[in-house]
Amino acid sequence: MTTKSRSRFSLALDVLNHGALTLVALLFLFPFFWMVTNAVRSNAEVTAIPVRILPHVFEWDNFAKAWTQLPFGRFFFNSMFVASSVTVITVIVSCLSGYAFARLKFPGRDALLMAYLGTLMVPAIMLIIPLFLIVNSLGMVNTFQGVILPVAFGTFGAFLMRQFFLSIPMELEEAARIDGASRLRILVSIIVPLSMPAIGLLSLFTFIGQWNNFLWPLIVMTGSDNATLPVGLTYFQTQQGTQWNFIMAGAALSMLPGVFLAILLQKLIYNSIALNAGMGGR
Amino acid sequence: MAPIEDVSGPTSRTRSRWGSRLDRREGRTAFFFLLPGLIGMVLFLVVPIIASVVLSFTNWKLLGTPQFVGISNYVRLFTADPQFWPVLRNTLFFTAEYLVLNIVISLGLAVWISSLKMGQRWFRVVFFLPTFTPGIAVAIVWMLIFAPGGFFDFIMRSMSVAMPNMLTDQTLAMQAVIIVSLWAGVGYNTVLFNAALDMVPQSYLEAARIDGANAWQRFWKIRLPLISPTLFFGTVMTAITSLQVFDQIYVMTRGGPGNATATLGYAIYQRGFQNFQMGYASTIAWVMFAMIMALTAVQFWLQRKWVHYDN
Amino acid sequence: MKLTTVLAAAFLASSAFIATAQAQEQVNLTWQMWGDEKDAALWKSLADLVTEEYPNITVTAQISGWTDYWTRLPVLASSGQIADLVAMQSMRMPSFYSILEPLDAHFASDGFDVSAFETSIIAGLGHDGTQYALPYDVGPWMVYYNRDRFAEAGVAEPALDWTFDDFKAAAQKLTEGENYGYAVQSFDFVAGPVALGAEYFNDANQFDVTNAGYAAAVGEFVDLVAVDKTSPVFASGAGAITGSGRFAAGNAAMYIDGPWVLQQTKDSVDFNIGVAPLPRGEGESRFITAGSGWGISATSQHKEEAYKALQVLTGPKAAEILASAGRALPGRLAEQKFWYDVAAKDVAGTHEVLDYMFAHSTPFRLNEYWNEFENLITQYMPLALNGDSTTDAVLADIQNQLPF
Numbered sequence: 001m002t003t004k005s006r007s008r009f010s011l012a013l014d015v016l017n018h019g020a021l022t023l024v025a026l027l028f029l030f031p032f033f034w035m036v037t038n039a040v041r042s043n044a045e046v047t048a049i050p051v052r053i054l055p056h057v058f059e060w061d062n063f064a065k066a067w068t069q070l071p072f073g074r075f076f077f078n079s080m081f082v083a084s085s086v087t088v089i090t091v092i093v094s095c096l097s098g099y100a101f102a103r104l105k106f107p108g109r110d111a112l113l114m115a116y117l118g119t120l121m122v123p124a125i126m127l128i129i130p131l132f133l134i135v136n137s138l139g140m141v142n143t144f145q146g147v148i149l150p151v152a153f154g155t156f157g158a159f160l161m162r163q164f165f166l167s168i169p170m171e172l173e174e175a176a177r178i179d180g181a182s183r184l185r186i187l188v189s190i191i192v193p194l195s196m197p198a199i200g201l202l203s204l205f206t207f208i209g210q211w212n213n214f215l216w217p218l219i220v221m222t223g224s225d226n227a228t229l230p231v232g233l234t235y236f237q238t239q240q241g242t243q244w245n246f247i248m249a250g251a252a253l254s255m256l257p258g259v260f261l262a263i264l265l266q267k268l269i270y271n272s273i274a275l276n277a278g279m280g281g282r
Numbered sequence: 283m284a285p286i287e288d289v290s291g292p293t294s295r296t297r298s299r300w301g302s303r304l305d306r307r308e309g310r311t312a313f314f315f316l317l318p319g320l321i322g323m324v325l326f327l328v329v330p331i332i333a334s335v336v337l338s339f340t341n342w343k344l345l346g347t348p349q350f351v352g353i354s355n356y357v358r359l360f361t362a363d364p365q366f367w368p369v370l371r372n373t374l375f376f377t378a379e380y381l382v383l384n385i386v387i388s389l390g391l392a393v394w395i396s397s398l399k400m401g402q403r404w405f406r407v408v409f410f411l412p413t414f415t416p417g418i419a420v421a422i423v424w425m426l427i428f429a430p431g432g433f434f435d436f437i438m439r440s441m442s443v444a445m446p447n448m449l450t451d452q453t454l455a456m457q458a459v460i461i462v463s464l465w466a467g468v469g470y471n472t473v474l475f476n477a478a479l480d481m482v483p484q485s486y487l488e489a490a491r492i493d494g495a496n497a498w499q500r501f502w503k504i505r506l507p508l509i510s511p512t513l514f515f516g517t518v519m520t521a522i523t524s525l526q527v528f529d530q531i532y533v534m535t536r537g538g539p540g541n542a543t544a545t546l547g548y549a550i551y552q553r554g555f556q557n558f559q560m561g562y563a564s565t566i567a568w569v570m571f572a573m574i575m576a577l578t579a580v581q582f583w584l585q586r587k588w589v590h591y592d593n
Numbered sequence: 594m595k596l597t598t599v600l601a602a603a604f605l606a607s608s609a610f611i612a613t614a615q616a617q618e619q620v621n622l623t624w625q626m627w628g629d630e631k632d633a634a635l636w637k638s639l640a641d642l643v644t645e646e647y648p649n650i651t652v653t654a655q656i657s658g659w660t661d662y663w664t665r666l667p668v669l670a671s672s673g674q675i676a677d678l679v680a681m682q683s684m685r686m687p688s689f690y691s692i693l694e695p696l697d698a699h700f701a702s703d704g705f706d707v708s709a710f711e712t713s714i715i716a717g718l719g720h721d722g723t724q725y726a727l728p729y730d731v732g733p734w735m736v737y738y739n740r741d742r743f744a745e746a747g748v749a750e751p752a753l754d755w756t757f758d759d760f761k762a763a764a765q766k767l768t769e770g771e772n773y774g775y776a777v778q779s780f781d782f783v784a785g786p787v788a789l790g791a792e793y794f795n796d797a798n799q800f801d802v803t804n805a806g807y808a809a810a811v812g813e814f815v816d817l818v819a820v821d822k823t824s825p826v827f828a829s830g831a832g833a834i835t836g837s838g839r840f841a842a843g844n845a846a847m848y849i850d851g852p853w854v855l856q857q858t859k860d861s862v863d864f865n866i867g868v869a870p871l872p873r874g875e876g877e878s879r880f881i882t883a884g885s886g887w888g889i890s891a892t893s894q895h896k897e898e899a900y901k902a903l904q905v906l907t908g909p910k911a912a913e914i915l916a917s918a919g920r921a922l923p924g925r926l927a928e929q930k931f932w933y934d935v936a937a938k939d940v941a942g943t944h945e946v947l948d949y950m951f952a953h954s955t956p957f958r959l960n961e962y963w964n965e966f967e968n969l970i971t972q973y974m975p976l977a978l979n980g981d982s983t984t985d986a987v988l989a990d991i992q993n994q995l996p997f
Binding site for chain 1: 305308309311312313315316318319320321322323325326327328329330331333334337344391394395397398399400401405407408409411412413414415416417418419420422423424426427431432433435436465522526528547550551554560563564567570571574575578
């Protein structure tokens with residue numbers, strides 16, 4: 001009897017616990033609600049006072065209008081291409097450097113790793129102008145390689161992969177080395193398969209980072225055919241005023257791949273962050 | 283973030299097993315492994331960094347040729363610029379409040395989520411969502427919420443709370459910026475800490491329970507020390523990004539009202555890209571870099587006191 | 594093997610030769626411009642005009658969003674990457690004139706006469722007496738008002754020479770709860786005081802924003818907000834809920850902007866709008882105008898062709914296209930009628946108001962720090978408007994941060 005009432009009590013506590021956090025989560029989601037409800041009202045109503053929680057008239061076709069008024073399909077393609085390319089390069093380069101830092105011995109290794117870490121602390125905005133001058137002298141202004149290459153060699157990836165590789169037991173590759181396998185072969189056939197969650201995490205962060213990147217594509221690319229999504233959104237700000245409703249619609253649309261990816265990769269994110277968390281422990 | 287010193291672990295073992303005559307070969311392998319990354323890093327990071335350092339000693343105005351002016355930019359920054367100290371104060375204020383709140387809230391949410399029996403992954407996705415939103419779009423939505431006569435004012439008025447508008451009030455404007463930054467940034471740390479908490483072996487907690495420790499004690503004595511390395515990683519990364527805060531300020535306040543929300547990140551943009559004082563903006567950037575370095579160093583030094591490394 | 598190499602080299606060389614031969618005839622000019630997709634179609638039709646007139650010249654527009662055009666321009670200019678034709682706004686001319694080709698020598702060579710354009714904008718697109726660009730549009734800052742609200746409140750519609758006191762009285766009468774008579778924006782602290790007869794510069798063209806005349810005029814506008822509460826305070830970064838947003842939503846009866854927003858404003862409101870000159874002070878009316886145009890990059894390889902293209906782009910036919918689409922009140926006087934017939938068709942008194950304002954225009958005084966000044970006004974003025982600080986203290990703060 002007492003165990004039954006206790007379990008009933010703990011069940012009630014559980015329900016309360018879930019309910020309370022759901023409330024917090026709903027509050028947290030409010031800005032997304034605000035984004036969407038402002039996307040489907042007239043531009044004048046966005047700024048009207050008093051505020052209306054729901055639009056006077058739901059203008060669902062604002063999504064279609066925003067999509068067709070600008071070449072959004074083109075923006076999506078450009079963003080997808082840039083983000084994917086940067087991700088592929090970053091993962092390959094980071095695995096190679098991460099392995100060198102984790103497993104190979106060479107003079108000046110710790111100093112070099114410190115230098116890699118140091119570059120993470122440099123305010124990125126300061127590098128824009130010198131970087132543009134370099135890209136210009138390489139003749140890459142207004143090209144995809146001009147957008148992709150300068151951001152594909154960030155040092156965070158190398159550092160992250162090193163941390164993961166360190167958590168893989170040495171024994172696993174020593175057998176292969178005794179069999180005479182080369183380092184590259186060990187990396188590709190043993191280490192990389194074991195690190196898929198970590199690679200997934202790095203890919204995800206790199207992809208999202210580039211998907212949302214604004215300043216660099218803005219400066220390197222010219223014209224609306226070459227614009228990425230965040231740059232494309234700025235075309236709604238004109239000399240004659242801003243179409244806030246269309247910006248909100250465009251922003252909501254541009255989030256979709258990310259949200260989809262988040263739900264799809266939930267397990268991967270979680271598992272790989274779990275690994276990350278584990279690696280913090282050594 | 284594993285401390286650098288630990289690298290010696292696997293390496294020293296390697297040396298003892300394989301002997302030093304293989305060292306050269308290993309060095310060569312390492313060179314080829316590092317080469318692609320190094321080429322990119324030198325070309326797209328090191329050269330621009332050096333250029334930016336050089337620029338900080340010039341008066342380059344973007345158009346025309348730069349002239350070498352020695353350390354006068356630095357002298358002007360520390361002695362003559364009436365805005366430098368308020369901007370520095372704002373930046374430190376933002377970083378301190380944001381960092382503490384971010385860590386406390388995300389740790390709280392992480393503990394809360396891990397106490398759930400079901401739906402953990404959905405909550406993680408929810409708090410992670412802002413990460414997927416373009417930074418400028420985040421700031422625009424919040425601007426619509428906080429703007430004079432916007433949603434926030436509407437809610438406050440309907441609850442009969444008399445308060446000035448968040449964005450036009452000198453003290454509240456910074457709080458608005460912090461709220462937006464927290465909303466955008468708390469998700470990553472929540473997921474990170476939540477994962478770490480779930481990795482604390484159940485057997486430890488069970489043993490403590492049998493010893494009579496209540497939930498409160500179990501948290502402070504067992505779970506917190508065990509996740510402290512992850513907590514440290516999150517704190518360092520958050521501190522680095524919060525000193526560079528820019529997006530939210532650019533869209534919501536432009537440093538105002540007055541200089542209430544002018545931070546170093548915004549000052550660099552304003553001087554460099556709006557007033558075209560690239561040389562001077564580079565100077566501010568290097569002072570900011572020094573601050574980030576110092577803060578990170580302090581954190582690494584402090585970690586000895588509170589971060590527990592197992593094994 | 595060797596033969597094929599020689600052949601390939603010969604082929605490459607000859608194709609390169611053909612390419613150069615063609616390049617001498619066919620010139621493709623790049624044209625750096627801002628705008629959205631609607632604008633893009635217009636710029637395209639202007640570019641086609643050039644090819645129609647000069648079949649060997651093609652013009653390709655490179656379009657950015659309005660705000661970010663100004664982020665990109667200095668970066669591109671710093672590395673000499675600017676297009677052959679460059680869009681320029683009169684207020685940015687003092688910062689950017691050095692990247693543009695002086696046009697006076699070209700004018701002299703073909704006897705081009707600038708008197709077909711509104712004089713104030715010809716001055717606005719020059720610097721130190723040298724012409725650097727030709728305008729496609731022009732306009733003074735004026736008062737937009739909600740005619741329905743004026744009628745409801747029983748306020749007489751503004752006269753051409755109405756005074757600040759008239760303006761203030763109207764704003765007070767039109768204010769009711771959250772519906773304001775007026776919605777202040779940061780640029781009002783430039784155009785407004787000038788209309789009242791004040792100067793923000795000293796005689797040497799340097800900022801002197803603490804002078805008594807300017808401070809008093811700014812104070813008049815501040816009082817409308819801080820004392821009379823006839824206008825909401827604007828937030829320094831809140832682009833959405835500024836005067837134009839409040840006006841379009843029907844929450845403010847008056848706000849100040851240029852003719853360049855007229856078409857857009859007319860299309861987005863569901864009430865009748867009217868325009869009026871800015872209120873004057875004790876003295877004569879005087880108004881500043883702004884506008885945009887196109888110049889030739891100083892680093893262009895095809896300056897002759899670019900000059901030919903520029904004349905078509907700012908020619909009568911192009912002006913007619915832009916005016917008929919409601920996109921621009923042309924800088925060319927003869928073609929302004931097309932804009933009045935289209936954009937201003939249902940807006941009361943536009944023609945009379947603009948004629949009056951052009952007749953009373955005063956040079957818009959600028960220097961290379963103009964952009965900084967505008968930013969500082971946006972950043973600091975809210976402190977005076979919400980009563981945290983005084984007008985004098987705010988102006989002193991602004992002056993303090995402006996370089997001399």
